[in-house]
Amino acid sequence: MNSYSTTPPPSRPWWKTTPALLGLLALVALIGALSPALGLLVMIAVMVAVWILPAWRWYTRLGATVGAFFLLLIGAGLSGRLENDGTGKSEAGAQDAKPADVANAGDTPSPAASKTLDFADYTGRPLHEAEKAAHSAGLAPDRHDAADEDRTVVMRSGWTVCFQKADTAARTIDFAAVKTGEPCPEKDGGPLPWPMTPDLVGDTYNTAVEKLDQAGIDLDRVTLDDVYLDIGTPTAAEAAEKGDKWRVCFQTPDEDTKVTSSTTVRLDLGKWTDADLVQGCPSAKDTTYKIPANDPAHNDSASDNSTGGGGSADDDPSSSGGSTDSSGGVVHPGSYCSPPGATGVTKKGTPMVCGPGSDGRDRWHS
Structure with a gap:
């Protein structure tokens, strides 16, 4: 008896054969043309089957995987082309029917056309919202810079519609916009x-403040600073509370300068009343002490003359048994001072020293 068996090996199930898997690959393209999302799911299933079911070599499986991906792309492309062709035919049919409708209606616009124009009126609104509304109304939007600078419109959410022009026959609308925060020109293409x-x-x-408001300058763009070394900067609320006593000594930018969206207006303020020794703006910023006793040069002179009775008790506490340090002037805590290391006392007799404050500038502190 022959010891070798002549019984053929068992056949593989049909769904594990090469033709069946090739058919699944073709199915990816077909389903992708009908529904890209469903085609993606089928492609994933086919890729799993390629790597599990057939007895293929690894490079054959890799090739089949790449092929499935490209078949899905082809199917998705066919799907998009079919949709575009259908949309184009519908729009073409609507445009072909439009002249007859207009001829029958005469000069009176149809209710549908009026409704479209009203719905697409988005002047003053963000550009991206206007374009979204135009799409919903069946209009193809376009955009351009409303100013005479001819800038490219990018980041449509950062632009605001100033003007619009719709063409109901062509089903298009053109938006003229400026960057958010900019004023609209008087006409499209103007400065x-x-x-x-x-x-x-x-x-x-x-x-x-009244002049700035009349000029159309937002007060949020205005910052305040002081002009004296020994007087702190007021807040807007503090300056407004005594608005007739604070005066503008310097301004930035100068008169007749454009205030754009990036411009900050700075007012350098001085404050005085009839009782103050200094009742005017200094010749330059950060060079004048409102209270002369806080000026180190004045204090040094007062110290030199204290034995001869050259200073008063108010100006030089050392003459009345107060501070005996090198400066000896009456100072105000938190006020600007100079030079670093100078010393003084408050009206209550608290010793103070001139040194860097939290803002980096020299101030009086204990």
């Missing part, structure tokens, strides 16, 4: 009407 800084030097704070 941006930026406000100009008024002359504020010498005005009280109240008068300066």
